[in-house]
Amino acid sequence: MNWTSIVAIYVLFWVLSAFVILPIGVRTHDELGLEKTPGQADSAPGNFRPWVIILRTTLLSAALFGLYYANYTQGWVDRHSFDFLVTPPTAS
Structure with a gap:
């Protein structure tokens, strides 16, 4: 697999x-008991922490990509694993 891929x-x-x-973990101003700014949506997050979201996203994506790459190199699940989904052709 190329590094660009x-x-x-x-x-x-x-x-x-x-x-x-x-x-995950987002709370509104009402749930946190904070004062809302006039014109603010009721669903706007009151505790938005972008660095925590970036860290969690990076960890989850690294784990998922690790599983994907391990499957790619080891061949645990390939296209032949799904042969049960195809009906065999009938003999005429």
């Missing part, structure tokens, strides 16, 4: 992991 696939894992991590 590795980087591209890792970035895909990172972006998908970010969408999984973003809602």
Whole structure:
């Protein structure tokens, strides 16, 4: 696998992991008992910490990419693992 492919696939894992991590641990101003700014959405986070989200996203994406790369090199799950999904052709 080329290093550019590795980087591209890792970035895909990172972006998908970010969408999984973003809602975890977020509380609104009402839940935290904080004062809201006029015009602020009721659902706006009151404890948004981007560095924690980036760290968690990086750890999750590294773990997922590690599993992906281990499967790529070891061949644990390949296309033949899904042969049960294809119906065999009938003999005429």
